[in-house]
Amino acid sequence: SKLVIGLTGGIASGKTTITDQFNKLGIDIIDADIIARQVVAVNSPALAQISNHFGDEYILPDGQLNRNLLRNRIFANEADKLWLNNLLHPLIRNNIINQTKTANSDYCILVAPLLIENKLNQLVDRVLVVDVSEKLQIERTMLRDNSSEEVVKAIIASQVTRSERLKQADDVINNDDLTPSQLIQQINSLDKKYIALTKMV
Ligand code: ATP
Secondary structure, three states: OOEEEEEEOOOOOOHHHHHHHHHHOOOEEEEHHHHHHHOOOOOOHHHHHHHHHHOHHHEOOOOOEOHHHHHHHHHHOHHHHHHHHHHHHHHHHHHHHHHHHHOOOOEEEEEOOOOOOOOHHHHOOEEEEEEOOHHHHHHHHHHHHOOOHHHHHHHHHHOOOHHHHHHOOOEEEEOOOOOHHHHHHHHHHHHHHHHHHHOOO
């Protein structure tokens, strides 16, 4: 079966920058964030289950999920969070598995900010971690999202630690001070390595 690379890293580590580059090389990208939104799309069965369980107000007048309301609810209540995860995680996993099976490129990449936290690394053959110092994570998030240092620190605290993530890594890109062309070089050599691996299986 197809070689699947899991790509993960903390907030603003460079996942999108890196997947864009792999995509330019023709590699199919499976994005866990996009799938997580698709499973609760307008008129989806999961969205109906959410509104049956939590209330009609969890669907906005335009039919979309009321994300803010749901986020606040599960933030404040562990049992609700568990219920939601039990509903969504199997749907997300099945969707990911289907997409890896139908990928056309030599290998494919599953990009997931919470690859390790949500145990999605079980679905991949290798883990590629994009690592960056906390200082730069904070700087780059504040610059990109216009968010406060406190908010960024809270998000970092909610994710697995850098060392925990690195323990799971088969390959690492350190994105602390890479120029764009250095980053491209690293991605090109990983691409060669992954293609070589597909010939061994
Ligand atoms: P998130 O998990 O928050 O979606 P991400 O891991 O996808 O983030 P990116 O959006 O790719 O991260 O990168 C975060 C920011 O840092 C972006 O504004 C990006 O342009 C910038 N950035 C990425 N790599 C570098 C680099 N090597 N040098 C300078 N800036 C960089």
